Amino acid sequence: MTPWLHVIGIGDGGLDTLSPDAAHRLAQAEIVFGGTRHLAMLAAHHPAERRAWRSPFADTAADILAARGRPAVVLATGDPSWFGPARWLGTVLDAGEFAVLPAPSAFSLAAARLGWSLEEVRCLSVHGRPIESVLAELSDGARLLLLSEDGSTPALLAARLCELGFGRSRLHVLEHLGGSGERARSSVAGTFDLDEVAALNTIGLECRVEEGVRTYSRVPGLADDAFRHDGKMTKRTLRALALAALEPMPGQLLWDVGAGCGSISVEWLRAAPGGRALAIEPVEARRAMIAENAARLAPSGLGIVDGRAPAALEGLPAPDAVFLGGGLTDGLFPAAFGSLKPGGRLVAHAVTLESEAILLALHEVHGGELLRVSVATAEPVGPYRGWRASMPVTHWHITKQGAS
Structure with missing residues (x-):
């Protein structure tokens, strides 16, 4: 053709x-x-x-x-x-x-001017996108090339970097690359002082974290104290297990049903570039926690749904993965699994005997993998140490092979 x-x-x-x-x-x-x-x-x-x-x-x-x-x-x-x-x-x-x-792309020209190797640089854009969409890429020592929205972008980015503890980062602002008005300037985020930046500019960012600022891996299983929570959350070990079974993939959508503080949603977004998550949570105070945790740890891709499943699931876009962690009730599984795309993954956790009974019945009908997980941590017992067991959790995950 x-x-x-x-x-x-x-x-x-x-x-x-x-x-x-x-x-x-x-x-x-x-x-x-x-x-x-x-x-x-x-x-x-x-x-x-x-x-x-x-x-x-x-x-x-x-x-x-x-x-x-x-x-x-x-x-x-x-x-x-x-x-x-x-x-x-x-x-x-x-x-x-x-x-x-x-x-020649702005990325190629910027890398050439800065002496950077493109294969070692993350190339991103905030043109027509919020600055928050690139913040998950920040890590100490990382190099990013960013297409700007306009002349205000470098200063806005510098301010966000300072808020997140990356005030030592250096921004190289490259204007009109390849043209007669080409100009290159640089400034540290914490003392950013570049003015009259051209609307057509590209930013080369060298990330440097400030001393004492805590940073986090994108591998699932963040420490529990990374999140603001009220105790009702999927703890670190079980969260890592759940995310492994959910298999986060770029661009895919997760339903986090009964999201609590949003730890599953946040870790899904950190692990899946371009991913999206809907955190369904009926408690207002917990929805506020979800928003706060996402703003710090996964600033892009999260939607928060006010409501209780299964009614709150109606009309939502079909998910690629579903996590049921907020307590199982009759009618929840059919609504969630029926909406799941073929090839999608569903993970459910149960703590109570009533919820466990529901999982056992579902496993008998649908198959999948059923685990009972008990975690014990070493804690002081007088002058010694002993094992303190947490409540066992029943974990079930299943992949949807076709139409339900």
Whole structure:
């Protein structure tokens, strides 16, 4: 199939920097799609129809499909495959219908200016996204490259870094990369003093944690005192077991039913880049704890649902995984398992005899893996130490093979 749509990346130097092939495709185009800034670059005498992106962006799909078969171009910044329209177009058109003609990406240019190796850097964007969406990537010594929303982004990021104990981090602010107005400046987050930052900028971030600030691994099983809670939570050992069975995967959705302080939701989001979680919790004070814990430990991807299952599950998007940890009742499993996508994982914990009886009956009908877990910790007994056992927990997990 010969592509009828070409996605052309533009550097900071504008259309004069296009490759001969890209310039030829643009000259032949009958329709040109792009943002207002890109369309303004076209010469006044260019005969193509100009189509600006609609808001919301997805509404442009109808315009793209209406142009099918005519020579058309999409104008984008840098490499359209790096946080550009190429990925979205792949959901609208067949792969053979469009071709991407990239310019050097802001990430490539920034890495070249800073002397960084791209394979060792996490490349992210806060353009059209909240700054909180990248905060989970912070760790001492990490290097990040970030596409900014506008000129205010570096200062906003510096302020958030200070709030999280990363005030020693250095921000390299690179403006108009590859253009005649290119400029590179740097500042430490705690004393950030760069002003008049251009709207078109990329940030190189060298993360440095302040002395005494506690940081956390993304491996499930955070210490219980990492969370604000009222004692009603899935404790560390059982939480690690639950997350292993839930199998967090990038972009997938978890239902955390009876979420308590949200520890399962938070750890799911930390372990699954781009993941989402819905924490269903009827108690207002615990919903506040969930929000606080997520803000500190997993700032992006969490939704909090006020309600009691199973009624609160109605109308929610279908999950890839479900955790039932807030007490099992009749009718909860059918509602949760019935909504679970094929291949999805369900994990349930029971402490009371009544809940355990429900799990035993479900295991007999549906199979899966059933465990009884008892954890004992060493604690002082007078001048000595002894084992103090916690209440045993029954753990059941199952993978949905097909329609329930």
